[in-house]
Amino acid sequence: MGYSYDDQNIFAKILRGEIPNTTVLETEHSLAFRDLYPKAPTHVLVIPKGPYVSYDHFAAEASEAEIVDYTRAIGEVCRCEGVDLPAGDGFRLISNAGEHGVQEVPHLHVHILGGRPMGRMVPKAD
Numbered sequence: 754m755g756y757s758y759d760d761q762n763i764f765a766k767i768l769r770g771e772i773p774n775t776t777v778l779e780t781e782h783s784l785a786f787r788d789l790y791p792k793a794p795t796h797v798l799v800i801p802k803g804p805y806v807s808y809d810h811f812a813a814e815a816s817e818a819e820i821v822d823y824t825r826a827i828g829e830v831c832r833c834e835g836v837d838l839p840a841g842d843g844f845r846l847i848s849n850a851g852e853h854g855v856q857e858v859p860h861l862h863v864h865i866l867g868g869r870p871m872g873r874m875v876p877k878a879d
């Protein structure tokens with residue numbers, strides 16, 4: 754079964770300019786903007802402009818140009834935010850997918866979190 758993309762999701766609307774965002778970086782194939790509900794001093798979302806639901810979808814179907822652009826955009830945002838190594842104190846990348854990943858918006862996004870110690874990666878299982 755193939756991936757199914759819902760073009761009414763919030764990030765699709767941001768890409769079409771239907772709702773505003775605070776842009777940090779825009780490249781040919783990617784857009785980075787601040788999370789509306791920041792969980793850390795730096796909380797930026799990076800999305801590809803193409804209609805990909807999740808990282809696995811993107812890895813399977815995006816062009817090499819899109820993948821290179823997206824990967825470099827994530828690194829560039831880390832540099833712009835001053836959390837990159839070795840200049841800054843580091844960061845965490847998170848990309849939630851599907852039900853178990855607790856993905857709220859079904860358009861691929863990487864969260865870049867930094868500006869404070871981020872704590873344990875995930876809570877311990879019971």
Ligand code: DGP
Nearest residue numbers: 763774787788789790849855856857858
């Ligand atoms: P996730 O659970 O990984 O799908 O996270 C979705 C994130 O998107 C969440 O941290 C809040 C953020 N978010 C939701 N709606 C909007 C919006 O309209 N604008 C922006 N900038 N962020 C949003």
